[in-house]
Structure formats: C-alpha cells, structure tokens
C-alpha cells in the first residue's frame with residue numbers, strides 16, 4: 001500500500017477522541033502483560049511483550065503462523081506460565097477462573113448432549129436444573145434453542161462452534177480468549193458467526209482476545225489490533241470505527257492495508 | 266431403522282441356519298448321513314428333552330455358567346482395574362506393563378498341566394484359567410481406550426475447571442468406553458472357550474464333563490447337544506454385551522442408525 005494512504009490512516013487514528021481509555025480513573029484493567037517472555041527449550045517464542053488491556057475491550061491478535069499467538073493466549077488463560085516478566089489480572093478477574101477459552105476445534109464431548117456440553121461451562125458455578133436452565137437460555141442466544149437434546153455428532157461445523165461459544169459464555173466470563181475459533185468455517189458461516197460474536201460481546205461486555213489469521217475479521221470486530229512478529233508486538237493499532245461496522249468500507253480497508261503492510265513489509 | 270425393518274434384518278440372519286438344519290435332517294432320514302457320525306437334529310432334540318426331564322442338563326448348564334461368570338468377574342475386574350491404573354498413572358504403567366506384556370505372550374491354555382498339578386480338578390482350576398484368559402483382553406483394551414482419549418478434550422475439561430473426579434467420569438471413562446466394549450466382547454468369547462477346554466480335560470460336572478461322559482458311552486446325540494448349547498450360550502453372552510454397548514454408546518455415530 002502506498003505511503004499516502006498510510007499517512008491518512010495515521011492521521012485518522014490520531015484525530016478523534018482516543019477509543020482506548022487511559023487505564024486509570026474509571027477504566028478498569030482486565031489484564032496486563034509486563035515484559036512477558038516465553039521460551040520452549042532454546043526457542044524464544046515470546047520476548048518482552050507489554051500489553052495493557054482495559055476491561056471490556058475487544059482485542060484482535062494477528063501474526064504469521066508459529067509466531068506465538070496461541071502461546072500468548074495460553075499464558076493469558078493460565079494454561080502455561082511465562083518464563084520471564086509477569087502477567088497481572090484485574091481485580092475482578094480473580095485468578096483464571098473467570099477466563100474462558102474457545103479453541104480452534106469445537107472440542108465438544110461426543111457422549112454428552114448439546115445442552116450437557118454447554119453445562120460444562122458451568123462446572124463449579126451451577127448444577128442441576130439451574131445449570132440446565134442457564135444452558136438453554138444461552139443456546140437460544142446462539143440460535144440453537146431446539147437442538148438442546150441432540151448429540152453433537154449430528155450438528156454442522158458452524159453449529160458445533162456455536163455450541164462451543166455457548167459453553168464459553170454461559171458462565172459469564174470476564175475474559176474470553178478465542179484461538180482462531182472460526183478458522184475452519186466456510187466464508188458465509190464465518191461472517192454469521194462474527195456477527196453473533198459481536199452481538200453477544202456488545203450485550204455482555206466481557207474482554208475479548210481474538211486470535212485470527214483473517215485481517216478483515218480483525219478490523220471488523222476489534223477495538224484494537226495487535227500484530228505479533230518475531231516474539232514482539234510489532235504494531236498496536238486502534239480501530240476507532242463506530243459500530244455497527246460496514247464490511248468492506250473504506251475506513252476498514254485502510255486499516256487492513258496498514259496491518260498487511262506491517263505483516264509483509 | 267424402524268422396529269419392523271430391524272426384525273426383517275435379523276430374520277435374514279436365521280434363514281441360513283434353518284436351511285442347514287432342514288437339509289441335515291433330510292440327509293439323516295435318507296440315510297446319507299450315518300447316525301454314528303452325526304445324529305439327526307430330531308435325535309438331538311430328543312436328547313435335549315430327555316436330559317431336561319432328568320434335570321441333568323439344567324444342572325450342568327448352571328454349573329458351567331456359574332464357573333464362567335465367577336472366572337469372568339475375577340479376571341475382568343482385575344484387568345479393568347489394572348487397565349485403569351496403568352492408563353491413568355505413568356508410575357503404575359512403568360511398574361507393571363512390561364511384566365504383564367510378557368505374561369500375555371504365554372497362551373493361557375498352556376498352563377493346564379501346571380494348573381492341574383496345583384489345583385487338581387477342583388473348582389479353583391477352572392476359575393483360575395477363565396480368569397486368566399479373560400484378564401488380558403479386558404486389560405489391554407481398557408489401557409488402550411484410556412490412552413486413546415482425545416488429549417484436546419482432556420485439556421478442555423481442565424480449562425473449564427473439572428477436578429480429577431469429574432475429568433475421569435465425564436471425559437476419560439466415556440472416551441475409553443468403545444475400546445472397553447471391544448475388550449468385553451472378545452473376553453466373553455475367551456471365557457467360553459477356556460471353560461470348554463478346562464471342563465473337557467478335568468471336571469466332574471458341567472457341560473464339558475457331560476460331553477466327555479457321553480463320548481465314553483457313545484451317546485453322540487448328547488455330544489452334539491453339548492456343542493450346540495455352548496454355541497447358544499456364547500451367542501447369548503455376546504448379544505447381552507451388544508445390548509449393553511448399544512445402550513451406553515448411543516452417542517456414537519456407529520450406533521445411531523442401527
């Protein structure tokens with residue numbers, strides 16, 4: 001992309017009131033990485049990551065395959081520990097218990113009905129009829145109200161991911177970490193799922209961290225896009241575009257260009 | 266599949282056996298098949314009736330079934346417990362698996378002379394052999410089942426806060442169940458086979474003993490009857506296992522249109 005449009009983006013980003021609230025007075029912090037590094041043996045995957053995310057923000061993480069995006073999410077979810085630096089969670093995120101993880105695969109239990117799978121998301125939070133009622137409610141929200149008692153194996157790929165989303169959301173997480181959850185879906189189902197995700201995020205206002213390969217998806221959904229390259233944050237870009245966003249609009253296309261330049265420039 | 270069409274599918278399986286029996290009866294009546302080689306089905310049915318009336322048949326079936334079940338319970342539960350332990354604990358597997366794999370390579374029927382020396386022809390001999398025969402299929406398949414549980418599902422369970430107990434009962438055991446059923450059905454076959462051999466060689470009651478007695482008195486109809494009853498009992502055990510399988514693996518795509 002030519003330099004002219006880059007400048008255009010920059011001025012656009014800097015001009016309006018900052019979307020990212022300074023984390024101080026009213027803005028609570030969801031989590032912060034401070035100089036976080038992660039090594040596997042001799043291989044340094046992440047190196048000095050600083051990332052401060054206020055509660056309720058939608059962050060997209062982009063980077064080439066193998067750059068450490070999943071590793072970053074696993075650290076956030078407490079599945080792994082950093083080898084250096086520290087990760088602090090906001091006051092209300094108490095431990096990792098209110099962090100939920102959505103995987104690239106649905107990872108549904110094939111031997112449990114759809115509603116029982118959603119109830120897995122309430123482990124340690126609710127049980128019995130209360131759990132079932134809450135699971136049914138959220139199944140309604142993801143558009144599968146009448147599939148509650150079926151086996152996962154009869155659902156389509158997109159429907160399975162909806163169930164996985166319902167399972168992640170049913171416990172009202174503070175932080176939702178999504179590791180390319182839509183990567184395996186066809187283009188149309190994907191857009192549908194993006195809209196669903198945005199709608200639920202707007203309603204529940206959790207902090208979302210979405211890892212994706214799809215730059216268009218990132219700018220369509222996120223408040224902020226973080227590009228990781230060679231273990232560091234190479235770009236940290238706000239997306240100050242009002243919602244609902246129109247896919248393919250000039251604004252989004254410009255931001256997309258900036259990100260692609262950084263990835264391949 | 267509807268109930269009716271299922272019945273039809275089952276009925277097809279019975280056509281061949283019925284034809285064979287009819288042909289056999291005809292051959293015997295026509296004198297093509299001498300009665301001292303293979304008695305006619307009607308003769309076998311007569312033997313069945315005779316032994317049922319005298320109570321001998323029921324008693325022997327009871328004795329054999331009790332032996333089979335006792336051996337199965339002992340060997341099966343030890344195999345299941347060890348399979349679970351070795352599937353879940355690296356330490357336990359390291360300690361015992363190599364030894365068990367070595368023992369597994371001895372055909373258990375090769376131990377018969379030794380077992381007779383140890384236990385004579387007492388009940389323990391049969392119990393020991395059946396338990397040993399049943400042990401390995403259950404052990405191997407339980408271990409295999411647990412090792413083949415999808416690690417991604419286990420990770421999912423952990424992320425969603427399941428404790429070890431919940432993880433075992435909701436993720437690991439159901440995931441291992443299809444393999445465990447394979448082991449169960451296989452071990453039921455071994456159970457009858459072992460019992461037949463053991464009872465034929467050394468026993469003073471049971472179906473195998475009945476058959477050996479009949480051979481001494483040249484009662485070939487009783488010999489054939491015993492063989493048929495073994496076949497029926499084996500089939501019955503297998504059907505029960507399949508029913509259990511169907512009931513507990515309803516989620517499995519392989520069982521959804523059966």
Ligand SMILES: Nc1ncnc2c1ncn2[C@@H]1O[C@H](COP(=O)(O)OP(=O)(O)OP(=O)(O)O)[C@@H](O)[C@H]1O
Pocket residue numbers: 040045063064065066067068069070071072
């Ligand atoms: N448990 C582990 N042990 C050793 N190396 C690991 C481990 N997990 C990740 N890695 C290495 O860390 C690097 C980053 O992996 P990661 O899965 O985070 O990449 P990614 O950005 O998510 O890639 P993709 O987009 O393909 O999913 C890779 O080189 C990978 O081999």
Ligand SMILES: [Mg+2]
Pocket residue numbers: 069070071179
């Ligand atoms: Mg990844």
